[in-house]
Amino acid sequence: MTIHHHPSDVTLLRLATGMLGAGPTLVVSVHLEGCGLCRERLARFEALGGAILEEQPPAPLVADFFGRTLARLEVPYPTPVAKPMTWKQPALSIELPHAMRHCDVGPWRWLGPGFKWSKVKIAGSPDAKVMLLKGRAGLHLPGHGHTGMEFMQILSGSLSDARGQYFPGDLDEADDEVDHSPLVGQESDCICLAALEGDTRLHGVLGRLLRPIVGF
Ligand SMILES: [Zn+2]
Incomplete structure (x- = not known):
């Protein structure tokens, strides 16, 4: 199985920073079970998002934050995966x-x-x-x-x-x-x-x- 369509960078960053709702989080979690590439992407977003949030004063996240964060990441597509459980x-x-x-x-x-x-x-x-x-x-x-x-x-x-x-x-x-x-x-x-x-x-x-x- 080769996956061609993945969650967007913004969606994974929202998941990493706890800003994605329960419904979309469930759908993305199902995707993550079968997609090693996105698990890797999420781990990088979690590390990066955590580091950035620690640097920031408490304030609502804005589009510019996502843009600046995403600009630091480059991830290749697509990737073959094993069938998930x-x-x-x-x-x-x-x-x-x-x-x-x-x-x-x-x-x-x-x-x-x-x-x-x-x-x-x-x-x-x-x-x-x-x-x-x-x-x-x-x-x-x-x-x-x-x-x-x-x-x-x-x-x-x-x-x-x-x-x-x-x-x-x-x-x-x-x-x-x-x-x-x-x-x-x-x-x-x-x-x-x-x-x-x-x-x-x-x-x-x-x-x-x-x-x-x-x-x-
Ligand atoms: Zn994926």
């Missing part, structure tokens, strides 16, 4: 990443033709907007945009949109400029773990489908 989730009858072992995962629920979701609860973070999504092979997921960041880790199958193709191990970050209708690969159903950030609200067809059911 999984555990069997009884309610869904699928293998889930080790990083999700403490999560309360609900059953599959119908969301639309060929499209299901399962709510993922993170202990101590009841407001985290996290879910598993499952799309049938060859299905176009409903078009949607976001008012904030969406983090999506592919667990099985594949997705593609105008920006590229995403396979197991890949993490996609979509911001408010991305309005997409991802296509599930023909080879198999696709299962992915998705987290919406903060006050993020989906709009478009997916938003209309999800909001009354999921409360997002």
